[in-house]
Amino acid sequence: MTSQPTTAAATMTPEQSVWFAQTFSTLVDNVGQAVLGKTHVVRLALTAMLAEGHILLEDAPGTGKTMLAKALAATVDGTHHRIQFTPDLLPSDVTGVTIYDQKTAAFEFHKGPIFASVVLADEINRASPKTQSALLEVMEESRVTVDGVTHSVGRPFMVIATQNPIEQAGTYKLPEAQLDRFLIKTSLGYPDHASTVQILAGSAARDRTATLEHIITSAAIADMADLAATVYVDGSINDYIARLAEATRTDSETRLGVSVRGCLALVRCAKVWAAAQGRAYVIPDDVKDLAVAVLSHRLVLDVEAEFSGTTPEEIIERIMSSTTPPSERVA
Template sequence: MTPEQAAWFAQTFDRLVGNVGQAVLGKSQVIRLALTCMLAEGHLLLEDAPGTGKTAMARAIAASVQGSHNRIQFTPDLLPSDVTGVTIYDQNTGKFDFHKGPIFASIVLADEINRASPKTQSALLEVMEEGQVTVDGVRHSVGDPFMVVATQNPIEQAGTYRLPEAQLDRFLMKTSVGYPDHASTVEILQGSSVKDRSLALQPLITTKAVTEMSALAHTVYTDTAVLEYVSRLAEETRNAPEARIGVSVRGALALVRCTKVWAAAHGRNYVLPDDVKDLAQPVWAHRFVLDPEAEFAGAQPDIILGRILSDVAAPQERVSA
């Protein structure tokens, strides 16, 4: 990536943040994380209370990149075919036709994903990892770009199915939207007549441009010292006394992918250790499997990560391409 390309990337990224911010007021940091997740070709898990704007953000992102958007309400009786689609025999043609499910969209909101059975949750594993679904032995691509924005309610756990660690690891990031500040809340209330602000958004770029930006982000320079820093941090998460399972190699790769997009979004064609520190929490915290005794004692992944980030020395010198 050249400096000129990095400047264009940052300008386009900021425009997208501003556009989505018209629908989700006062949440620029969360929007930046969500767009970073999309451009890093990953999926986002939002753990938040109802009514905080999760659906509006997914719709706003889809509208900003001229993409399609589907919402799947996960319930205990939802079947895997309700998500992926089903093959139906057509008597007129004498052939089996595939009817696409709601997973075939640019941005898919999987609302309250932990309310569906593990069998239905597992239907997302292939499509989230490989961008395709297999029905009756036939593979169907969901297209590019493709991002799942899944939500779960952290308050109410009755009648829910906890996401297994293998599926949590498929999500590139986990964060929360949270309630807006006072000024943003007043502005939202003033526009109470507008039911969905995302419907008024105009697309800024095409889905093809999103794919091009993702490919461009891959070319951001990452020095060996930064990669060694990420590796040391990952090793420390595995050695932490409170953790039963730390960050995997896939988790380390996920962090590197995100830091490249984060650097480009700030107009740089190289990654800094500060980029790693900025994204370690949303990319790694949900990948921890805590020891049961430590979890019972009140240990939290974000606190453990914060301690590791302060203990492991970051590279001091920046080496750019």
């Protein structure tokens, strides 16, 4: 893997955009060796990582969620922790705890499993709201405060949270404020027939991530995130995103539309998406490609819309089809 071009610039240069796209493609291919037949979801997950956000997977058991988290961590030479959320899980079980050391006569902080490059929060909706709230600060600010002392979790840092959409007994619905902190919501789903056959053929290897190569260092991933932030976003694109958000707030089938945080999330993701395709600027198609994954989980539907079976994804699709994208740059 070649290193990043060192040309300093206010915005991404053509040379840097080519390097970014090639590196992004290599990362996707490497993760795809473990997560078969799910290229689009892998691209979304890497986009979330490089936009320094988090991803929510709503999936049935056994679809490869743990494999995705481990493959991402292995690819970027980072650490991986899995937290099984249960009703009796305490906030300190996630963040860590301060313990008095009699030998040194001082309090020592013991880090919890949240301190990792990629954290899999499995079945997050099975934990109590108090424990779920332990994730709010670290997901927003990449740091944990325990007993008044702040501890950084470092870069890269991404939470991949999962919830089972089928079995709802004994679960706690994620509050809107917490859902809004997830950059992307998507699902892996079951693999296609060819991928299933390939998985079965390699059943002797219980962990397909064990043989994955470290493609890039964690420090280089942080550099890629900084580089993606320099991608140019024209004023017309910002206007387009604002119009989409405003349409969700006034739609007859929603009680709560997309927040400003949601708009910012879409801009951040669009920058990475554009750079991954070798462009140093965002186009309307980038917004269209990401709108459903970034915006749909931020909507709260009207009771009648929920009762009739309308989904947030359908509303976002309808709003996009009725909102005219920009055809030229703002002068």
